[in-house]
Amino acid sequence: MFKRxxxxxxxxxxxxxVVMLNLPEPAAARVKLAxxxxxxPLFGLASSSQTLSETAGNALVSRRVLxxxxxxxxxxxxxxxxxxxxxxxxxxxxxxxxxxLGFQKQSTRRLKPAHLVGRDPANWWRTLQIDLGSRxxxxxxxxxxxxDGLVGRISAVGYFHSQVLLVGDPNCRVAALIQxxxxxxxxxxxxxxxxxxxxxxxxxxxxSGKGRIQPGQTVVTSGLGGVFPKGIRIGEVxxxxxxxxxxxxxARVKLAxxxxxxxxxxVLFP
Amino acid sequence: MxxxxxxxxxxxxxxxxxxxxxxxxxxxxxxxxxDLLPVLMVYASLKLGLTAFSLLAVLGGLGLDxxxxxxxxxxxxxxxxxxxxxYYNRERILGDxxxxxxVIGLIACAATPLLTLALLFAVDANPAVGWPFLWQWFxxxxxxGVCTPACFRLFAWIDHTFxxxxxxxxxxxxxxxxxxxxF
Numbered sequence: 270m271f272k273r274x275x276x277x278x279x280x281x282x283x284x285x286x287v288v289m290l291n292l293p294e295p296a297a298a299r300v301k302l303a304x305x306x307x308x309x310p311l312f313g314l315a316s317s318s319q320t321l322s323e324t325a326g327n328a329l330v331s332r333r334v335l336x337x338x339x340x341x342x343x344x345x346x347x348x349x350x351x352x353x354x355x356x357x358x359x360x361x362x363x364x365x366x367x368x369x370l371g372f373q374k375q376s377t378r379r380l381k382p383a384h385l386v387g388r389d390p391a392n393w394w395r396t397l398q399i400d401l402g403s404r405x406x407x408x409x410x411x412x413x414x415x416x417d418g419l420v421g422r423i424s425a426v427g428y429f430h431s432q433v434l435l436v437g438d439p440n441c442r443v444a445a446l447i448q449x450x451x452x453x454x455x456x457x458x459x460x461x462x463x464x465x466x467x468x469x470x471x472x473x474x475x476x477s478g479k480g481r482i483q484p485g486q487t488v489v490t491s492g493l494g495g496v497f498p499k500g501i502r503i504g505e506v507x508x509x510x511x512x513x514x515x516x517x518x519x520a521r522v523k524l525a526x527x528x529x530x531x532x533x534x535x536v537l538f539p
Numbered sequence: 540m541x542x543x544x545x546x547x548x549x550x551x552x553x554x555x556x557x558x559x560x561x562x563x564x565x566x567x568x569x570x571x572x573x574d575l576l577p578v579l580m581v582y583a584s585l586k587l588g589l590t591a592f593s594l595l596a597v598l599g600g601l602g603l604d605x606x607x608x609x610x611x612x613x614x615x616x617x618x619x620x621x622x623x624x625x626y627y628n629r630e631r632i633l634g635d636x637x638x639x640x641x642v643i644g645l646i647a648c649a650a651t652p653l654l655t656l657a658l659l660f661a662v663d664a665n666p667a668v669g670w671p672f673l674w675q676w677f678x679x680x681x682x683x684g685v686c687t688p689a690c691f692r693l694f695a696w697i698d699h700t701f702x703x704x705x706x707x708x709x710x711x712x713x714x715x716x717x718x719x720x721x722f
Contacts, residue, residue: 275623278593282619285597289612290662297611304605311557387606390559392572392675393656393666394608398560424608434608439665466570466671529567 302427305398309429312386316400378498380414380535381405386430395435395461395468395528397421401536402429410496412537418502418525419443419490420534435528436503437461437471445473445503445522446491452481455491458503458522469524470507476518482509488522498537545591547697552579552595556602571675573682576603577647578690580618584625585634585643586694592622609655610662617654621647637688644690648683652676 271279292300367373383401401407403426413420413433421441424434434441439460447454456476461468473488486506492499502525509520555575566572576599583592600615625632625643633639653676659666 274589278589279619279623282593282597282615285601286612286615289601289615290610292611301605301611304601304611307602308553308557308560308606311554312561315561387560388563388566388572389607390556390572390574390603391607391609391655391666392652392679393659393668393672395667396608398606432608437667438608439667440608461667461669466674468570468671529563 298425302425302430302432306427306429308387312398312400312430316384316386379538381538383413383431383534383536385532385534395421395438395441396424397433397435397528397531397534399431399433399534399536400429402427402431404428406538407431407536411539412497412501414501414535414537415526415531415533417527418504419497420526420528420531422496423536433534436524436526437468442494443497443503444491444493445488446499447473447476447482447506447520448487448489449481449483452483452486454482454518455493456520458488467523468529469504469527470521471504471524473506473520473522474512474517476509476520482506482518482520484508488520541587541591543701544587544694544698545594547694547701548579548583548587548591548595549598551693552576552599553602555579556599556606559603560606569678570671571678571682573679573686574603574648574651575686575690576600576614576618577621577651578644578683578686580622580651581625581640581643581647581687582690582694584622585629585632586691589626592626593619596622609659610664613658613662613664614655616658617651620654621651637691640688640691641684644683644685644687645680646683647687649676649680652679 289297289300381401383399385397386400387398389396397420399413407423407426409423409426411423413422419436421433421435421438423431424440425432436443436458437460443458445456445458447456454476456473458471458473461471476482484506488503488506490497490499490501490503504522504524507521507523509518511517512519552575559572559574576595579599580592580595583595596615596619600618601612603609603614604611625647632643656666656668
């Protein structure tokens, strides 16, 4: 029925698929990053043309607008300086108290900015590509943040770029905490809610059924698991329901970060 | 001629995969990223032949998986299966008719994500698929119907642009030849 050339093509294709699918994970990740690297010239070209158009746009902003923005930023800067001085005093006090109690000193972390260069072309995964790779010190499992809150964690690192697994992807589990003075419920964000068209809604599962959970409460990382440091904002509780025959509660959380409008992120280095 | 067409096809596939990753406008608007590889596969299998659709399946599939969280190689088989099916039925398909192209595009773009998801579940990957996927699947299918005739036109234009111009028809017509006598 099938001619010889077709059988040869079929054999080659099957061989490629079987070999690729059976590669050990590190080797598969390396091959993937190498193949992804073939698209880097296009990503570079696209981002530099975007920068060029932004620069051209900036040149057209009037002096009056720039001066008013400068004034606004000066005011914001002085407020933030005052707040920083207060926070530094609180940090010093916290360090002293930790020392007195014999607690371990909390390590300070530094942030590195990265540009978003691409998104997952498949509709069933939630990943991003950023222009920060192993040459910049990026490593697997480093947390990625935006100004509004948690974005995800690095899942694969190439020399020039890395892949970020977003909160809400089934493979990115985040230990979370409902931040409220009455309720400090711990749970796990394991993926997006399967029946919602709003991609920003994720499920916060394994909450104890007895907690006082209310819509509007802030959800932050709990620091359990060691990947994400404690206290990074994730989102807000939208609603909740009883799960596992009343043994636990599951809440729907609206993520603070809108991934579709994301352009720059911060990678949190230890 | 065919080699040049295959190169053009692979270049378009490379750009299509890049755009699927880079361009976010449709995802913002509809919540779906459209997939152009099945559309290109329809063209390759109906117009170019075995080498073209095999290369497109392997290189396009690997390129797509490289930029995605898919296990590497998972998109190759659905594309190749689609290409094979169309290639072996190409005599029965009116490939030059825009309506037929549209219908085949709809079917191709509906079948490919389903086959890919079936393979993903078979290899124990855990893709985020729920009821919203029905909307995504509908939008993907519809995009196939719209993009396939456009793809055929694009390649016709590329062919026209990069090939030698056709010679005009001669004005000679045997039925209008004047048979002159001696006087």
